[in-house]
Amino acid sequence: MDDLLSEKEQIDKMRAWWSDYGLYVVGGIVLGAAILFGINYYQTQKVNAEIAASALYDDLTEYVTGGDLEAAETTAAELDSDYGNSSYAAQSKLAMARLYMDKNRDQDAAEALNELLEMNGFEHIQHVARVRLAKVLLYQGKPEDVLTLLEGKENEAFAARYAEELGDAYVALGRYDEARTSYQEALGEAQPTIDQGLVQLKLMDLPDEGGSE
Numbered sequence: 001m002d003d004l005l006s007e008k009e010q011i012d013k014m015r016a017w018w019s020d021y022g023l024y025v026v027g028g029i030v031l032g033a034a035i036l037f038g039i040n041y042y043q044t045q046k047v048n049a050e051i052a053a054s055a056l057y058d059d060l061t062e063y064v065t066g067g068d069l070e071a072a073e074t075t076a077a078e079l080d081s082d083y084g085n086s087s088y089a090a091q092s093k094l095a096m097a098r099l100y101m102d103k104n105r106d107q108d109a110a111e112a113l114n115e116l117l118e119m120n121g122f123e124h125i126q127h128v129a130r131v132r133l134a135k136v137l138l139y140q141g142k143p144e145d146v147l148t149l150l151e152g153k154e155n156e157a158f159a160a161r162y163a164e165e166l167g168d169a170y171v172a173l174g175r176y177d178e179a180r181t182s183y184q185e186a187l188g189e190a191q192p193t194i195d196q197g198l199v200q201l202k203l204m205d206l207p208d209e210g211g212s213e
Helices: 002-066 069-082 087-102 106-117 123-139 143-150 156-172 176-187 196-204
Strands: none
Touching (some): 002 069, 087 106, 087 123, 123 143, 156 196
């Protein structure tokens, strides 16, 4: 009898508890399901966006390779507007800079690379862009801008490439001692990432210390 009363009391307590807190439990379950659905939906949308951006980038590379500037610009603009914070949009600016240089539109190339440098979260690609922009600036006869772009920038993987571009800028400015230091720094990397033979020739072609040929 005591066991039956005890069981009845437990049931009554459970009913009372459910009456007080049942809605919170149901609400928690519904909220948890909604959060899980939201996460799954977000992940699906993210994957779909990556696929779409990848397809556009593939189209862009074909246009760049084929020299189709109009189609490339249209596709790059679509990537920028619809997937502007994706790695594909960042890489598209490198591709467009290459195409612009092929079309002798060096200022457009510089602008595309500067846009990439202003993006957030693409550090490695931006190091590539910085080296290419330095080459464009040298082509435009703007060695001082190269110094502004590269001086003080430190990255182990790109140190030699930065040093070579700085060396070229110093040569253009007639600052041969600094050019020599930069070329020597470029040649000092353990695993070459530059054409060391070419840099060695640049170094040998510098005027002697003191400025005499």
